Amino acid sequence: MKITCDEATAICDKNQYKEASLWEKIKLGIHLFFCRKCGKYSKQNAIMTKCYEIHKCSESTHELGLCDEEKKEWEEKLKAKI
Amino acid sequence: MSGIDKNLLNPEKWISLHADYLFNYTISRLNDRDLAKDLVQDTFFSALKAKDNFKGEASERTWLISILKRKIVDHYRKINSAKGKAEVRMNFYADGDREGEWIEECVPTDWNGEIEKKIENEELGVVLEKCISNLPEKYAMVFRMKTMHQIETEDICNELEITSSNFWVIIHRARTQLRKCMEENWFKK
Known part of the structure; x- marks a missing residue:
């Protein structure tokens, strides 16, 4: 039942994606009951998840596609090989 | 009649049909524009070389993606090993x-x-x-x-x-x- 802080925070990370098993969540719960350091990690981890949520939307905007010149250049290179 | 249901390759149209898709696919994994460009370009060249292996069972795009995937995993292996x-x-x-x-x-x-x-x-x-x-x-x-x-x-x-x-x-x-x-x-x- 006893796990280390490393293991506890690993479960905590997995749980941010809702993929921790029931047994893992129980072990984490027990650990958090006694460990304030991991308690803080867990609280801040939820905040980090929020940050990623917000940022994920902004990331898609700077995913600039290829420009026409680049595609043209490729087309020529490829044609030369066909 | 065997060819009727089979997909065909049309390399002349690869860039206009698939370049953006392949590029975005790569960017979502590597987030590095230059590297993504290299891998996609490589994919087209490898595909061209291997075009006789295309059996027409998958769509052209699926086939190109499968080649690109190999390039991505090779890159992952590289960064996972020495460097x-x-x-x-x-x-x-x-x-x-x-x-x-x-x-x-x-x-x-x-x-x-x-x-x-x-x-x-x-x-x-x-x-x-x-x-x-x-x-x-x-x-x-x-x-x-x-x-x-x-x-x-x-x-x-x-x-x-x-x-x-x-x-x-x-x-x-x-x-x-x-x-x-x-x-x-x-x-x-």
Whole structure:
């Protein structure tokens, strides 16, 4: 039942994606009951998840596609090989 | 009549039909424009060389993606081997007698009280991006795929040919390091 802080925070990370098993969540719960350091990690981890949520939307905007010149250049290179 | 249901390759149209799709696919995994361009370009050249192997069972795009996937996993392998191992990994948890316990200077500290305000600040994205770029390349790659692009765990593991426990170790290391980086650069009291 006893796990280390490393293991506890690993479960905590997995749980941010809702993929921790029931047994893992129980072990984490027990650990958090006694460990304030991991308690803080867990609280801040939820905040980090929020940050990623917000940022994920902004990331898609700077995913600039290829420009026409680049595609043209490729087309020529490829044609030369066909 | 056998050819009637089969897909055909049309290399003259590859760029106009598939270049953007392949490029975006790569960017969502590597987040490096130049590298993504190289891999996609390579994909077209390899595809051309291998076009006699195309059996027409899959669509042209699916076939091209399968070649691109090989290139991505090769890249992952490369960063996972020599270069990846040479990168200094930050340790957050002790070894020896105190194995798995927090190392003193890595223990989470209290954050500034105005968390909500700080999260909504637009500059957060810039700092976050910097912190992600500071991660060892393979952590950044896996973390981005999972967190920024919400690719399923199973798909990532299959694509990169890693086990799920290996995957979660990478996510754990990435998130521990990111929390620390954001603490120092953004949430500090």
